[in-house]
Amino acid sequence: MAGVKLRLSTAFHPQTDGQSKVVNKVIAMYLRCVTGDRPRAWVDWLAWAEYCYNTSYHSALRATPFEVVYGRPPPPILPVDPATARTEAAGDLIRTRDEMLAEVRQRLLQAQQLAKHYYDGHHREAEFAVGDWVWLRLLHRSTQSLDQRAKRKLGPRYAGPFAGARIHDVFHVGLLKPFRGEPPAGPSALPPTFDGRLLPEPEKVLQAQLRRGVWFVLIQWAGLPAEEATWEQRDDFRQHYPDFQLEDELFARTGRDV
Known part of the structure; x- marks a missing residue:
């Protein structure tokens, strides 16, 4: 009546039931974190591991497993005095739960302090005032986007300052990194750019090629080796470099009108 289909499979290879495989991995992770220093007590924490999983939000379900099964939000963990329990077993269970939560909070604080210790070991204190000259480290942007003559691996890791660069100012x-020495009179100007990308200076056109009705030209850029030549669409190239003269002989070799 519930529409559940039984699909038998081996315990270690449940390919027919991927959800159970994921559940087993998550519960094992819970138990491994909780009983790392007390491996013999994993049975005592199994109920709490089940509670943590069933009350956790699932992105695939867009709800908690408890809410899917019972149709209502899961009950929260409320602070209860073990002395008010009706039975001794219930009081021990509540007391054990409070001890576990206290240990979990302590472990989280220790993990945060340890992560902060290693993070701060690779960082330095830095303070800047308004108007100070600084260098900018380009982590996600290549230095060549600002200077084509810059080396790659052995080039400078910091750049700046530039006026008109399309980079966010925060x-x-x-x-x-603070600038040392005599500050410049003003920021240097960037070469021409298009859509945030530096437009290098073309030196000559090496070859032309027709690809599915679209002309491409092989451009040798000024100041770059021959292996850095790139194929560019002819129309886009003419739009970016209207003053650069393309030789008609390159296109006449194919016998087609350009």
Whole structure:
């Protein structure tokens, strides 16, 4: 009546029931975290592991398993005095629960302190005032986007300052380094850019090729080696470099009108 279909499979390879496999992995993770220092007590914590899983929000279900089964939100964990329990077993259960929650909070605090210790070991204190000159470290942007002559691996890791660069003017303090020496009179100007990308200076056109009705040209860029030549669409190239003269002989070799 519930529409449940039984599909038998082995215990260690439940390919026919992927959800149970995920549930077993999650419960094992819970027990491993809770009983790491007390491996013989895993049975005592099994009920709490089940409670944690059933009251956790599932992105696939968009609800908790408890709410799917019973149709209502799961009951919260409320602070209860063990002395008010009706039976001694219930009082011990509540007392054990409070001890476990206290230990979990302590372990989380220790994990946070340990993570902070290792994080702070690779960082430095930095303070800047309005008007100070600084260098910017380009983590997710290549230095070549600002200077084509820059080396890659052995090039400078910090860049700046530039005027007109299409980069957001808010950075994390860890990406800034104070400028030493005589500050420049003003920020240097960037070369021409298009859509936030630097437009390098073309040196010559090496080859032209027709691909599915679209012309492409192989451009040798000024200041870059021959292996850095790139294929560009002819129309886009003419739009970005209207003053650059393309030789008609490159396109006449195919015998087609351009």
